[in-house]
Amino acid sequence: MERITLITGGSRGIGSAAAKLCAKAGHAVAVNYVSNVDKANTVAAAIRDAGGIAMTVQADTGDEAQVERMFDAVSSELGLITGLVNNAGVHGPRGRLDELTNYEIQAVLNTNVLGCFLCARAAVKRMSTKHGGGGGAIVNVSSGSAHLGAPNDGILYAASKGAVNSLTIGLSQEVAREGIRVNTVAPGLTETDMPSKEALEHMGPQLPSGRVGQPEEIGEAIVWLLSDAASYVNGANLRVSGGRI
Numbered sequence: 001m002e003r004i005t006l007i008t009g010g011s012r013g014i015g016s017a018a019a020k021l022c023a024k025a026g027h028a029v030a031v032n033y034v035s036n037v038d039k040a041n042t043v044a045a046a047i048r049d050a051g052g053i054a055m056t057v058q059a060d061t062g063d064e065a066q067v068e069r070m071f072d073a074v075s076s077e078l079g080l081i082t083g084l085v086n087n088a089g090v091h092g093p094r095g096r097l098d099e100l101t102n103y104e105i106q107a108v109l110n111t112n113v114l115g116c117f118l119c120a121r122a123a124v125k126r127m128s129t130k131h132g133g134g135g136g137a138i139v140n141v142s143s144g145s146a147h148l149g150a151p152n153d154g155i156l157y158a159a160s161k162g163a164v165n166s167l168t169i170g171l172s173q174e175v176a177r178e179g180i181r182v183n184t185v186a187p188g189l190t191e192t193d194m195p196s197k198e199a200l201e202h203m204g205p206q207l208p209s210g211r212v213g214q215p216e217e218i219g220e221a222i223v224w225l226l227s228d229a230a231s232y233v234n235g236a237n238l239r240v241s242g243g244r245i
């Protein structure tokens, strides 16, 4: 089966690693970004240099019209989508809940929650056999912080990832008989632009594995969940965290 996979936030970090690994596994890949066109182009160029198929597509995943435009662009350029990696995310301000403004709360929820819902909905409308599609797989990128709660640092971020976990639980059952599997990957601390350098240096040695994760180690789990090797894996939340619960 031809695999056509859209990776939101594919320009950097975990999304960039997942895009390259998907391409290596034979997927034609759409690399979404919101503002970093150069980084998205670099990812797509690396895929093409290695003999793969890639396009870039700009969209703010928290904006309904932009999401629809993005999915239409992927269909026009690559064909009917078979995979979605709902990876785009922001951490938002670090600190206590009572220090957050309404604007800051909405900005995080727009990308991390609304964005995942809009992209999942757009993917289901195109992949579901109920809508004439050929099926597919969705991987939602959550975080272990959904369970940890992240007091004094990022309750908002943690709660937004709790919503992502619930999206997977419900949607996986809703579309299970329509040819679509929906799973979550919940990374632990991973070396990308998102955590501060200090957090990576300070926390790494304290983790069960004694180190933080690399984006490729999360990407491998994403590729597996998209693949037929995971054909009976649905509604799962795969923690990829080097042993951190």
Ligand code: NAP
Binding pocket: 008, 009, 010, 011, 012, 013, 014, 015, 032, 033, 034, 035, 036, 037, 039, 059, 060, 061, 062, 086, 087, 088, 089, 090, 111, 115, 141, 142, 143, 144, 186, 187, 188, 189, 190, 191, 192, 193, 194, 195
């Ligand atoms: P990152 O390095 O900061 O990259 C974020 C990516 O998301 C970028 O490609 C960015 O695009 C894109 N993005 C942000 N807002 C967007 C929007 N509104 N619309 C479209 N794209 C948007 O982050 P990362 O660490 O790879 O994180 C990827 C996912 O893993 C996130 O969902 C994050 O919550 C989750 N996660 C990360 C860690 C960690 O320790 N790194 C741990 C657990 C979970 P631009 O390049 O255009 O800005």
